[in-house]
Amino acid sequence: MTELDGEDVYEAPRAAEPAPTARARRNTTPIVPPQSIAGRALVFVIAIMTFLSCLTLGAVTLVRDTASVWENQIAREATIQIKPVEGVDMEASLEKAASIAGQFTGVRGVKIVDREATSRLLEPWLGSGLNIDELPVPRLVIVTIDEDNPPDFAGMRALLQPEVPGVSLDDHRTWVDRLVAMARTTVTLGLAVLVLMLSATVLTVVFATRGAMAGNGHIIEVLHYVGAEAMFIAREFRRHFLLIGMKGAVAGGAAAMAVFVLFWWWSSRNLATPQADQATALFGNFAIGVTGYVGAALVIVLIGVLTAATSHVTVMTYLKDIDVSHHDGL
Template sequence: MSRTDDQHGPLVDLGRERPQVPARARNLSPIVPRASIAGRALVAVVAIMTFLASITTGTVLLISASASEWQSEVASEITIQVRPAPGRDIDRDTAAVTEAMRAQSGIIEIRPFTKDESAKLLEPWLGSGLSLDDLPVPRVIVARVQPGTALDLAALRRRVSAASPSASVDDHRAWIERMRSMTGATVIAGIGILALVIVATIISVSFATRGAMAANRPIVEVLHFVGAGDRYIANRFLRHFLRLGLQGGVIGGGIAMLMFGFSESIAGWFSGTPVGDQFVALLGTFSLRPSGYLVLAAQAVLIAAITAWASRRTLFATLDDIE
């Protein structure tokens, strides 16, 4: 018997009594810790970025939808102003212009405003109780155009001028152009904010990936020593960061969707107030369409994919430095 046997006793072969460890048990412990402080911080950053991106996209969609409704409503109406002129009866001129408009093809509804109704249009600027008898307040006639009809504005203007020389036709083209400019500027601003959010996400993910690689550098070196390739190591990190990106995207996008879902109810609380009326005039009912929610969900998945892509690029660059 050897000295080792004298000190520790004889060796015993356990045989079948040896503890059997499943082959998959060696893979249960991930290379990158899942519940690390850096991982939670990255989830929070991705969630905040996704929330900001979703709010921006949702607001752009709301403004675009409201602007489209404004443009369709304004484009479907034509306003005629009949101004007082010396030696002419404004009531007779208004009736003559109304009859001339009824003879125009493509116009389905005509509404001449009375003197009192025309005066009420000026109350927001001049106040109520003011006598407008001595002021040259024009009469307003609103005509609704049949949708899809190409109206001959030149012929309409000639017909209106023949009925009353002091009448003028306004087809609201200037307002429509302003709405289009405002909508375009809003979309461009939204795209700019989304670009900044994506850049900030890429930078955050890159720093988080380098930090995770630095913290697990000994493990990566051992994996290299036993023959693991860069692709094998990168896939382990890639799954980790893709999972974190999906978690952050679901949290941020979900909170944004809930906010838009409850926004219509919240807007109802302020209905009838000046602030509520302004928001309704600007953003409509402040509720997204179903297609808008699909856009927000796709955006959350896109940010998660960007997170995985940024981590992959950083991973291979870091692995080259380790080697």
């Protein structure tokens, strides 16, 4: 009874809140425990695999880009080398060789490497203050060529040899072929290592999924026998392992990208040091470019999707085995 404006009004008792149904409780309780020691270990393993995979992909991209730069630089030039011959004027031989090379179609320019430049080239091995006249040092003529319309090197070589004593022409074809072969071999090995790492990730997820199902086997079997569809159970596992896979993949991929950014920062800050000069000569500035970072992002997504797909297939196979065993037992 309540009093409203002087009148007694009867108030019906409120109905008690309905207890949550068994279905609601089941929906709020996942089949696979979201936090477990095995789950945290799997995140760590996937992070390591993703880190190594992204490093491999970045290294392959770096080698491929650097080899392409080397190939373009080498393909743009040819070298005429003249060895000292007793009684022959070296300067006249250089001028003669440059004149002959400049006559060929496809030659964009000819440059004689002078004495000072030759001394600087030999300085790292023979020291400073070198007098090249006292040593039988070959002299060079750099021939810049048109990559799209290269000159006739065979004809140039045939014309140079009788006219210039001690001359040899190097069109760098051997170096280019070796460089291309090395780059292709490196890329093939890198891709093979990447496939092996992805395979190891798949096997790890298979074992982790089977372990999770073994730990919750009685629950899964009861749900399956009372009518829970296989797709429902597989979806629960797929969601769980997709989350685990993406956590590990993002952590490992971010760490790999940070390594490349760190190397790029180090090379850009130490350009004047001998160590950085040697590293830059071999690998450029350690920048994997947009292609490398996009590739690393794709590896992250691939590992996450692969983790979810692997767990889905494993669960479906496990449930199919349960059905076969059940029918055989009847």
